[in-house]
Amino acid sequence: MINCDLLKDFFPSKDSLDFEKAEKMLEALYFLQFNEMRIIMLKLYASVFYCKPDETSIEEYKKKWDLIEPDIKEEQNEIFRIFDTHFQELNKKIEKDFAKEIEELEAKEKEYTQQLT
Numbered sequence: 001m002i003n004c005d006l007l008k009d010f011f012p013s014k015d016s017l018d019f020e021k022a023e024k025m026l027e028a029l030y031f032l033q034f035n036e037m038r039i040i041m042l043k044l045y046a047s048v049f050y051c052k053p054d055e056t057s058i059e060e061y062k063k064k065w066d067l068i069e070p071d072i073k074e075e076q077n078e079i080f081r082i083f084d085t086h087f088q089e090l091n092k093k094i095e096k097d098f099a100k101e102i103e104e105l106e107a108k109e110k111e112y113t114q115q116l117t
Contacts, residue, residue: 026041
C-alpha cells in the first residue's frame with residue numbers, strides 16, 4: 001500500500017491504478033519538469049504491472065488483466081483456404097527449383113567422378 005497521502009488517490013490498492021488520474025498527474029509532472037517525482041510515479045505505475053517469471057504468477061497476471069490468448073486456428077485455416085492455390089503453386093515452384101539443383105549437383109558429381117578415373 002502507498003503510504004503517501006498525495007499518491008493514495010492514484011493507487012487505491014497495491015494492485016490497482018486509477019489510469020485517468022495517473023495520466024493527468026504524469027502530464028502535470030512533465031509540464032512542470034518535476035523529474036524526480038515523474039520518475040517515482042513511473043516506477044510506481046510500472047510496479048502495478050510487475051509479474052514474477054513463474055507459471056503461477058503469469059497465469060494470475062493474465063487473469064488479473066483479462067489477457068486471453070486468441071485461438072487463431074480458425075483464422076489460420078481460413079487463410080490456408082483462401083490462399084491454397086497460391087501455396088500449392090509456391091510449393092510446386094520450390095520443388096522444381098530443388099529438382100533442378102539436384103540435377104545440377106548430380107551432373108557435377110558425375111563429371112568430377114569421370115575426371116578422377
